[in-house]
Amino acid sequence: MDISVVVPLLNEEESLPELTSWIDRVMAKHQFSYEIILVDDGSRDKSWAIIEELKKSNNNISAIKFRRNYGKSAALNVGFAAAQGDVVITMDADLQDSPDEIPELYDRIMNKGADLVSGWKQKRYDPLTKTLPTKLFNAVTRGMSGINNLHDFNCGLKAYRKDVVKNIEVYGEMHRYIPVIAKWAGFTNIQEQVVQHYPRKYGTTKFGAGRFVKGFLDLLSIFFVGKFAKRPMHFFGVMGVVSFLVGLIITLYLICHKLMSIAAGTPFRDVTDQPMFFLSLTAIIIGSQLFLTGFLAELVSRNSTDRNNYQIEKVI
Structure with missing residues (x-):
């Protein structure tokens, strides 16, 4: 299988039909064999019922439903474990990430030797209360991790060589720092791709201000674990x-x-x-x-x- 698309989601009933249809069109156009792995992180709306209906019309869709909300890192970790594609693509379910980026991401992994390609939303449609703290955290992360070529560590749109997702562990709130985790695991060819960012079409963001405090604490954890996990x-x-x-x-x-x-x-x-x-x-x-x-x-x-x-x- 060429590509696994892992999509963590929470209460995204409006966007799921459009997202899966968009992914299917891109895959058909470029003749990729693929699977879409939808990980429902304890949604309380009709997301799971819609997923079951989508599954009936598209056998490339598989899905996992958590009994309660565990967070994005948990959803990604379970999705990574289930993925079978040579290249694993992650994207958010809110339609702010474009499936049209998938072919270039795939090419960067398969033909240009990248282990991980992280998207960079160079032009963002988010409020300043979200973009300014994000820039600060990205700067701190670059300084502490030594990965100086990434502008946006937390972009949901990323591509991975299969070996990467099978050899890293994502937990807590560590999804923000997957490139750092991959680097500590020995995958050093980490690249960046400018990607299109769209305004949110349905629903509201699932992340509050508290994520920045948690993110900083997780960065310290990543730094300690990466440096001293094997030799505390x-x-x-x-x-x-x-x-x-x-x-x-x-x-x-x-x-x-x-x-x-x-x-x-x-x-x-x-x-x-x-x-x-x-x-x-x-x-x-x-x-x-x-x-x-x-x-x-x-x-x-x-x-x-x-x-x-x-x-x-x-x-x-």
Whole structure:
């Protein structure tokens, strides 16, 4: 199979017939073999009923329905697991992403060697309250990840080589940083394509202001996991050893100063009466705790077995 189109959705009953018909026309025009994987993230409207009707007239459509809302990352992760195409395309269900971009995305993967191609909505039809924070997060992400050629990490329209989606894990709110996850997994040929962005035709956005706070926290998680997931002791252990040594050096200095004062017969303050003593004691305790944290993290690192277990209600 040439292409798998993974579409996460939540309450998009109006747009689904138009979107699937649009994808079908593009695939037929370019003679691609394809599948559309619709992942219903716990919709409360008629989305699933419409999907069942669409399935009757198009055998290329398959769908997964979550029993409740888990979020876009969960929907993408399950869609990636189900995808069989050589190239996996993701797009939102709100008709703001254009299926007409698919042939060029496919070509960039299959013929130009890209592992991942991320869309860039150079001209956006979103309010400033959404575009300005997005630009800030993109700048921060570029700086922390070292992926300097991407302008829009969070664009829903992306293309992946099949190996990429089968070797990465998306959870929490990490869908914003899939290029970063792919880079840490060893897929370094990450490219960008300017794509058409359309105004929302139906419904309202499903993302509120809180996504920016969650996004920043997830970026820190991505940075830590990418750097230290396999070696957490290198993070906690280094800080712990430094803190412990600072405290130990201060303590030894105070003890030596007391012994020298005794030998010289000069007045001196007791070690425990000096503020430096409590500073050193705190540093030693924090250092020990950080070192033990690193040791325990080494023991449990990457051993979670249920992080991506989701309750799926139906599969067609």
